[in-house]
Amino acid sequence: MKNKLIRLAKPLTFIACLILLWQILYWLKIWPKWLFPSPADVWLTLVKGFANHTFIWGILISLKRIFIGFGVSIIIGTLLGFLIAKIKLLRETVDPIILGLQTLPSICWLPLALLWFGLNEKAIIFVVLMGTVLSLTISVKGAVLNIPPILINAGKMLGADGLNLYRYILIPAILPSYLTGLKHGWSFAWRSLMSGEMLFISVGLGQLLMFGRELNDMAQVMAVMLVIIVIGVIFDQLIFGKIEKNLRAKWGL
């Protein structure tokens, strides 16, 4: 516990310094107040947003969308990645197309999604899906192809074949790179969701951000940005980061 506090002391002090700098800039009145709110203004907006539940709803709705979009991406991406890695015909046909599509920024799928699904949840989840599934497919494919063949042979000689080979060798063998892929996938999903929500009339964090802009309420813009950052850090570092770190320690990577 004490060690943890010491470890956290440096970054926390640094953040405190940043806030102090922010406050000083505010006192210097370089920019008008409505363009450059004080830390206290942003804090009050945060408190107000959570008190009247608009932020809470925004967070829940955004999280619901990302869980659905990311969840479906995991299933499709993992299956597709394995199929492409294992079937040569797919590697020669589907693989180049996936690599090409991956270069398309996910928000470019929004017009298509709006026409296909209309102004509803499905459209935005589709954008999240398209932003995530290809990167997951590519990372699973790479991970499967990178399994040392000798490890697979060792598994075969110990009696693992067919589905057992997948269950006991291939899937555990790709776990470290799979987790890295999931982490990237999550950040792709998060980015896609935010850009989708900002362009598209919907409740959610992205729209709260745009509300701030429309009302010329810079404190709200910054407050929502902080919320988005905090959620990103929680998932990226605390959830994916922790699992990845434990796994890597176990493997000795």
Add this chain to the structure above:
Amino acid sequence: MKLQINNINKSFAGSNNGQSAVEALKNVNLTVAEGEFVCLVGPSGCGKSTLLNIIAGLTAASSGQIDCSGRLGFMFQEPTLFPWLKVKDNIGFGLKILKRSKEKINEVVDYFLELTHLSNFKEAYPHELSGGMKQRVALARTLALKPDILLMDEPFAALDAQTREMLYKELQEIWQFSKKTVIFVTHNVREAVVLGDRVLVFTARPGQIKKEFKINLPRPRDINDIEVTKISNAINQELKTEVAEAVKELEHYEK
């Protein structure tokens, strides 16, 4: 379990730049008696590892046939332990796939941990072990399935001399009381003489069995024993010409 190898031929398809197919093995015939320890030596690239892979069913032969009905165990040059499993789970891997009960697996695993002097490392992960310990786990993992025939592909090549000597002793002890049939591939002639009942010398590519040496020395044998040295020298003489042949071929490839 007896093993019979009849007229095995293997050639690999040539590469795209117009090279012809490479003949790796030519008319290999070999009969291994039950409980026999046979060592294959030969210049690198002579196809001895390929032969082992064919026996194991990991590579298909171009022609010929293998008669053997027993369960095979394979030990690779690298330890190939599964990094996500603890030592005990690596050893119990094959039994788990056979869906043996937990108690049975624990019993077998404990037995082989003791046999390979690894009991203290039961809960360790592979990356925490030294090279020699990893190979011992790999041996225990292979033995845990009670194979009738043990195929070993230069399993000690990557280890230091001291560890190797210790493992020669351990392997001989284990082999003497378990009486497994072993086919052991190596490029180290002394190693072959210490371990084998018979040492077969392969020619340079395409690999053929050139000569056979019966080793009638009492066991356990020591690598520094004078008799071992004598026989090794005789085999080395035989090998020299083949190694020279292999080197010539390599030079030819570079051009």
